[in-house]
Amino acid sequence: MDLRDFYAIIPAGGVGTRLWPLSRQDRPKFLYDLLGSGRTMIQGTFDRLAGICGQDHVVVSTGRRHVAQVRAQLPGLGEDAVFPEPVPRDSTAAIALATAVLARRHGDRIVVGSFAADHVIRDDKAFGRSVRQAVAAARAGYVTTIGMAASRPSTAFGYIHQGPSLAAEIPDAPDARLVSEFVEKPDASTAQAYLSTGEYRWNAGMFVMRADVVLSCLERFVPDLYASIMAIARVWDEGADQRNQALDEYWPGIEKIAFDYAVAEPLSAAGGVAMVPGGFDWDDIGDFNSIAGLLPSSNRRNIKILGDSDRVVYLDSGGDMVVPETGRTIALLGVDDMIVVDTPDALLVAPRARSQEVKDMVGKLSQYGRDDIL
Known part of the structure; x- marks a missing residue:
């Protein structure tokens, strides 16, 4: 498939508070090598997308404070391929701005795809095969998502209810299905019911669409956001002064809303969203338990170590997730199924079963005025 009209957007935002104290506001999780692979999360994402559409067709939307780190990690990124955000405004604003500027540069019939950095x-x-089918469905006018096989009744993900096949309408996307609806993160019994039907897939937040289609949807569903984004996009390539002036004027007032809520959910009700199944293993690294599930065990008792394993000594312990960041030795005696993250200025100790609640601890620290370590 000819992909010269396809451009990939990497929204690199969010702090990853469930991975504190490893992930911080000044160095969020996408800048780390969380699997010990030798490449950080954003480097792996860039490599994967560049392999499909070429380095010059990949752009990154990230916070102003992270631009230097992103450029240092991605030397192949084009000079005009970074979209710095003054403050976070969630995925709709990030996707919309990059799409609007790319459409002005290359025409509004281009296809854009959004793929998270982490x-x-x-x-x-x-993954490439799924993206190519998604591009075909996008060319046909659909906002297209890539749905992941629901291998367990997870309550951590949103779900996609898949409808009838679109293969007859889109021959180049034989696996594409119409999306009946998007559903929020369910409770355990609802998730089990979804799984038993075979009609639901996890929502991974990957979207592929024609620029004119998504911009039209934004104008229809979130008109104020659309107007602000277009005002910024009109001057984006006229120089740094004009760009920064427009960002300072319009960006702070832009609605903070996820793309799923702003576009995908209302459009699916109108029959405008397609889904292509993702035939690959996927995880969004939402917490330390997610990391533990992807790392090899360091002993027969399933201890997982991210970092220097020589710094971890264990006796009668098992099932732990350990992150040694300081060079100190961590000694585990009779410690089972715990998270231990040792950084120079903060130490986290928590049960693995409460990994999702690390975010609540971050909130507690903020209440105590400890933003210096967040």
């Missing part, structure tokens, strides 16, 4: 994807070839 996802783990195994089998790049299978």
Whole structure:
């Protein structure tokens, strides 16, 4: 498939508070090598997308404070391929701005795809096949998502209810299905019911669409956001002064809303969203338990170590997730199923079963005025 009209957007935002104290506001999780692979999360994402559409067709949307770190990690990124955000405004604003500027540069019939910087994807070839089908569905006018196989009744992900096949309408996307609806993160019993039907897939937040289609949706569903984004996009390539002036004027007032809520959910009700199944292993590294599930065990008792394993000594312990960041030795005696993250200015100790609640601890620290370590 000819992909000269396809451009990939990497939204690199969010702090990853469930991975505190490893992930911080000044150095969020996508800048780390969380799997010990030798490449950080954003480097892996860039490599994967560049392999599909070429380095010059990949752009990154990130916070102003992270631009230097992103450029240092991605030397192949084009000079005009970074979209700095003054303050976070969630995925809709990030995707919309990059899309609007790319459309002005290359025409509004281009296809854009949004792929988060912090996802783990195994089998790049299978990922490429899914993206190509998604591009075909996008060319046909659909906002297209890549739905992941729901291998367990997870309550951590949103779900996609898949409808009838679109293969007859889109021959180049034989696996594409119409999306009946997007559903929020369910409770355990609802998730089990979804799984038993075989009609639901996890929502991985990957979207592929024609620029004119998504911009039209934004104008229809979130008109104020659309107007602000277009005002910024009109002057984006006229110089740094004009760009920064427009960002300072319009960006702070832009609605903070996820793309799923702003576009995907209302459009699916109108029959405008397609889904292509993702035939590859995927994880969004939401917490330390997610990391533990992807790392090899260091002993027969399933201890997982991210970092220098020589710094961890264990006796009668098992099932732990350990991150030694200081060079100090961590000694585990009779410690089971715990998270231990040792950084120079903060130490986290928590049960693995409460990994999702690390975010609540970050909130507690903020209440105590400890933003200096967040």
